[in-house]
Amino acid sequence: MSAAEAATQVQQVLCRLDEIPDGGSRGLLRQGLDDRVFVVRQGGEVFAWLNDCPHQHRPLEYRQDRFLSGDGSRIVCYAHGAHFDIRSGHCFAGPCEGEHLVRVPTQVKDGVVWLLSDVPAAGGRERI
C-alpha cells in the first residue's frame, strides 16, 4: 500500500466549515466529557489542535467550544492561563511557555474539514 493510499484510508470528516464560527473555535470528537480535538477558523483556514494543554495535559476550554481569548486573537488554556499562537500552537505566555500544542492534520476541501491522520493521543507521544 502506498503512503497516499494509507493517508486516504484514515481521512474522515471532522465537520463542515460553516459549523465553525469565523474567528471562533469549536471542540470536536467528544470522548466522555471532553472533546479530543478543537479547531479555530480564520476565514477559509482551519487550525486543528489536540485538546491537551502541554502544562498538565488537561482540556483547555472554560466551557463548550470556548478556546480563545475574548478578542479571538489567541488560544487560551483556562486552567492556568497559558496563551498559544493560533497558527503555530506555540505557547508564548504562561506556565508552559516555550512548549507547543499538538497539531491535528486537517484539510479544508469543498466546505468540509477533513481529518488527515489518526488523532494523536493525549500527552502527544503515542497514537491511538
Ligand code: FES
Ligand atoms: S493545564 Fe493549561 S495552563 Fe495549566
